Amino acid sequence: MATTNVLNLAKEEELYSLLQDNPEATILIFFSASWSPQCQQMGPLFDELVKKYPTLRFVKVEAEDFEEVAESYEVAAVPAFVFVRKLAIVDRVDGANAPELSRLAEKHARGQGSASTQFPSAQAAATPSNVTATTSAGFKQDLNTRLKELTHRAPVMAFIKGTPAQPRCGFSKTLVGLLSDHGIKFGYFDILTDDDVRQGLKAYSNWPTYPQLYIDGELTGGLDIIKEMIDSGELMETVPASARN
């Protein structure tokens, strides 16, 4: 059995380490449930893909044991297969669609997956002033202006998944809780509502994940950095008085 290439998720952190350690690899995440006949039906195909495509990485997630992970990949039902590259979703198959899963796995194994990646190119990441987005109407807009406006919308701005009342990712939920516990007033933007902002801000600030916290328009950090800054007392020194309760 070729098991080395498959991570059977036991802890959420294992997934994020795998994603962060393998930015160039395409990772196929299979969200399943043991009770679902459709998941059982897709299991043998998933095992076959593991053996057939050693250049891909594979993760199997019991969706009900990892609800926050499933939510953060917008999994509404199982089975769901999400292809991730450079921390962004590049393709997905919802449901027991074996031909489509085989087609996409082959495409990514041949290295064609990057063509459809939603993550801005390395060039865009290196030159944020060139970041542009094409809307469905084919209208090119300077995303930079919009991101600048959004990051300055409040003295403390949190870019999160979901809303403060209903966060849709564990990391965002923890950040919101920490800010509230420390009496910090903040504006927020739900990046799940706008993929241009979600991907564009990563390039703009050269930071690949969410949550992202901005103070006076400057990226202060993701969750780990904010936690450290709270522990050292630095965060409260950085937050302007107008944003403290």
Ligand SMILES: N[C@@H](CCC(=O)N[C@@H](CS)C(=O)NCC(=O)O)C(=O)O
């Ligand atoms: N250790 C990170 C954790 C954040 C993280 O890994 N976020 C992931 C999953 S929610 C993410 O934003 N991935 C990119 C995306 O979903 O666009 C931190 O300090 O903020």
